[in-house]
Amino acid sequence: MSPTPTFQLNTYNLTAAPATREAVPLLHELSIGVGWPHRPEDWEVVIDLGTGVIARDEIGRVVGSALCTTRLDRLAHIGMVITTPKLQELGAGRWMMEHVLEIAGDRLKVLNATRAAYRLYIALGFIPQGQVHQHNGKVTACPAAPAPAKGAIREMTPDDHAAVHALDTAAFGAARPMVIDRILPVSTGTVLEREGRVAGFALCRRFGRGHVVGPIVAEDDNAAVALTAPHVRAHVGSFLRVDTRQPDGDFRAFLLAAGISHFDTVTRMTRDGTLPETGPAITYALINQALG
Numbered sequence: 001m002s003p004t005p006t007f008q009l010n011t012y013n014l015t016a017a018p019a020t021r022e023a024v025p026l027l028h029e030l031s032i033g034v035g036w037p038h039r040p041e042d043w044e045v046v047i048d049l050g051t052g053v054i055a056r057d058e059i060g061r062v063v064g065s066a067l068c069t070t071r072l073d074r075l076a077h078i079g080m081v082i083t084t085p086k087l088q089e090l091g092a093g094r095w096m097m098e099h100v101l102e103i104a105g106d107r108l109k110v111l112n113a114t115r116a117a118y119r120l121y122i123a124l125g126f127i128p129q130g131q132v133h134q135h136n137g138k139v140t141a142c143p144a145a146p147a148p149a150k151g152a153i154r155e156m157t158p159d160d161h162a163a164v165h166a167l168d169t170a171a172f173g174a175a176r177p178m179v180i181d182r183i184l185p186v187s188t189g190t191v192l193e194r195e196g197r198v199a200g201f202a203l204c205r206r207f208g209r210g211h212v213v214g215p216i217v218a219e220d221d222n223a224a225v226a227l228t229a230p231h232v233r234a235h236v237g238s239f240l241r242v243d244t245r246q247p248d249g250d251f252r253a254f255l256l257a258a259g260i261s262h263f264d265t266v267t268r269m270t271r272d273g274t275l276p277e278t279g280p281a282i283t284y285a286l287i288n289q290a291l292g
Helices: 021-033 040-048 085-089 092-104 118-123 158-172 177-186 221-234 250-257
Strands: 006-009 012-018 051-056 062-069 075-083 108-113 127-138 152-155 187-194 197-207 210-218 239-244 261-271 282-285
Touching: 012 092, 021 040, 021 051, 021 062, 021 075, 040 062, 040 075, 040 177, 051 092, 062 092, 075 085, 075 092, 085 092, 092 118, 108 118, 127 250, 152 221, 158 177, 158 187, 158 197, 158 210, 158 282, 177 187, 177 197, 187 221, 197 221, 210 221, 221 239, 221 250, 221 282, 239 250, 250 261
Parallel strands: 075 108, 210 239
Antiparallel strands: 006 012, 012 051, 051 062, 062 075, 108 261, 127 239, 127 261, 152 187, 187 197, 197 210, 210 282, 239 282
């Protein structure tokens, strides 16, 4: 059953409309209101890469959003699901999700659930698949990082972009060329070169209160730390964020030693399928929680 275009919530009458760049200033106000760090430019990235809906009240204010990246092969990553707390209690969150699920169609659906939204996603048929740990904070120092066991770390060049696409597809489990192409021009990068080929990479760009490092694709903690260290070193004294699915280990220990503390944990969830097998390199850090 298709979701209704309007929704009555006590004294509120909400109307669903497409999420567009023209709505970014109001979406930015919405995310600030719930304490999310996204800049207008961060909203533009998500809107450019997908489709979604916004909820407007009777006087045109934006009081909710839900987006998904439909520019992926057989996969939709759902994010930026926001409603004001009062409206969420009245069912607006479920109504917004019904719209975005219809947009996603029969694709495998992936999202990262906050504690507040977890029960809603369970009720909508999503299944937990693991945890994502959000690390952020002002970098206090760059701890000593051992050199990779094999190969060497160097700056990324445009000649590396084809290898970055191939590694990201293998590690993420799906091709997402438009996503990677959207963030490469606004990122600095490091690569692990081994015997003339790229065996890992890390991207860093402006996001939220400072910068975010991600994705990071590497075969092990040693390589992930070596790829990340130059970005940490470049931002000593500044705010840095890393979202990772890695459990406790050398990679997360490195982040903590740099002052990038563990801020929150969310649950990675799927519906209408399971994530494909990946490897040998894996994704140590996400682009961000809205894009995977």
